[in-house]
Amino acid sequence: xxxxxxxxxxxxxxxxxxxxxxxxxxxxxxxxxxxxxxxxxxxxxxxxxxxxxxxxxxxxxxxxxxxxxxxxxxxxxxxxxxxxxxxxxxxxxxxxxxxxxxxxxxxxxxxxxxxxxxxxxxxxxxxxxxxxxxxxxxxxxxxxxxxxxxxxxxxxxxxxxxxxxxxxxxxxxxxxxxxxxxxxxxxxxxxxxxxxxxxxxxxxxxxxxxxxxxxxxxxxxxxx
Numbered sequence: 218x219x220x221x222x223x224x225x226x227x228x229x230x231x232x233x234x235x236x237x238x239x240x241x242x243x244x245x246x247x248x249x250x251x252x253x254x255x256x257x258x259x260x261x262x263x264x265x266x267x268x269x270x271x272x273x274x275x276x277x278x279x280x281x282x283x284x285x286x287x288x289x290x291x292x293x294x295x296x297x298x299x300x301x302x303x304x305x306x307x308x309x310x311x312x313x314x315x316x317x318x319x320x321x322x323x324x325x326x327x328x329x330x331x332x333x334x335x336x337x338x339x340x341x342x343x344x345x346x347x348x349x350x351x352x353x354x355x356x357x358x359x360x361x362x363x364x365x366x367x368x369x370x371x372x373x374x375x376x377x378x379x380x381x382x383x384x385x386x387x388x389x390x391x392x393x394x395x396x397x398x399x400x401x402x403x404x405x406x407x408x409x410x411x412x413x414x415x416x417x418x419x420x421x422x423x424x425x426x427x428x429x430x431x432x433x434x435x436x437x438x439x440x441x
Contacts, residue, residue: 246262297316382407
């Protein structure tokens with residue numbers, strides 16, 4: 218077996234092996250060669266998809282969520298939907314994706330936001346393997362514990378109130394904020410991730426934010 222890239226060895230040390238997911242066939246993984254960094258494909262081939270940290274984040278098969286990315290980026294001038302792939306997602310529906318041109322992209326389905334630091338401040342001196350490996354290695358960060366409408370992190374409270382997520386689930390709003398729903402733990406429930414995020418994608422426009430600036434300004438709507 219090919220030796221794992223150091224970032225993924227560290228992931229295994231911090232998070233253990235992904236739990237409860239699936240092992241992807243060589244054919245499915247090979248279809249992403251030269252599209253997603255090879256070092257991640259080596260990891261995916263060896264360990265498959267599944268949950269980390271009680272569902273705080275889970276790795277997914279890119280093809281299962283391609284229809285969702287097609288919805289979000291349809292018609293966008295900078296983010297080609299054909300070149301953007303879901304790698305995994307947080308407990309509240311924030312997808313970590315890889316774009317062949319702009320590298321790491323994050324799509325937040327609770328707040329309908331998109332961010333991509335390499336779009337605004339490209340770092341070509343950092344290899345694609347390090348860029349994606351670093352992003353996956355940071356999936357325990359507080360940034361993935363989305364705040365409620367009062368700014369308080371929700372994961373521990375959602376875990377206690379609603380129980381641990383199954384593979385393929387997120388804590389999704391009963392009524393999406395874009396439609397008037399509250400961003401509270403009480404308004405969440407475990408739901409099929411693809412279904413819930415598809416509903417969110419249809420609930421309202423996504424906005425691109427520039428996270429490289431201190432005030433994180435909104436730049437434009439996705440699809441323009």
